[in-house]
Amino acid sequence: MTKKRQLILDIINQSTDHLSAEQIFQQARQVYPQIALSTIYNNLAALVEMGAIRQLRVQSDFDRYDRATRHDHLVCQECGQVSDLFWEDLTRRLERQVGGKVLGYDLNIQYLCPQCKARLEAK
Ligand SMILES: [Zn+2]
Ligand SMILES: [Zn+2]
Numbered sequence: 001m002t003k004k005r006q007l008i009l010d011i012i013n014q015s016t017d018h019l020s021a022e023q024i025f026q027q028a029r030q031v032y033p034q035i036a037l038s039t040i041y042n043n044l045a046a047l048v049e050m051g052a053i054r055q056l057r058v059q060s061d062f063d064r065y066d067r068a069t070r071h072d073h074l075v076c077q078e079c080g081q082v083s084d085l086f087w088e089d090l091t092r093r094l095e096r097q098v099g100g101k102v103l104g105y106d107l108n109i110q111y112l113c114p115q116c117k118a119r120l121e122a123k
Contacts, residue, residue: 005043007031012053018064018082058082058108072107078116085109 001009011027012019019027025040044065047053056064058075064082072085087107094102112120 002043004028004032004035004039005047008040008043009047009052012047012065013067016084018056018058018066020062020064022062024065056082056106072109074109074111074113076113076116077110078112078120081113083113 007028008024011024017023021037021040021044024044025035025037028035028040044053044055048055048065051068053068054066056066056073058064058073058080061080070089072087074083074085075081076083085107090105090107091102094105
């Protein structure tokens with residue numbers, strides 16, 4: 001793995017913020033000031049392909065990138081904030097349902113985050 005690819009992987013693995021490519025680009029630039037946004041995109045695509053990271057499409061605005069470890073997501077309907085949810089792994093149960101191998105699944109639970117809930121209730 002190239003140093004730049006390793007850096008991008010480290011940025012994602014050390015973050016719980018579900019970063020966009022743009023945010024990863026800003027962080028990578030602190031180490032490699034000359035790095036191009038296209039380099040970020042190319043490496044992100046390769047890392048997704050390798051299964052080293054996950055690509056999230058939770059809202060239509062832009063993709064976010066996340067650690068590959070098994071977890072699910074809470075998505076705020078108001079502000080789009082994504083929080084991790086560590087819940088049971090449903091793979092076995094899903095496999096029993098579909099009668100075959102399940103390669104993966106994405107569980108995005110729509111909710112109102114505490115801040116938005118408080119803001120809406122205060123209106
Ligand atoms: Zn919210
Ligand atoms: Zn996550």
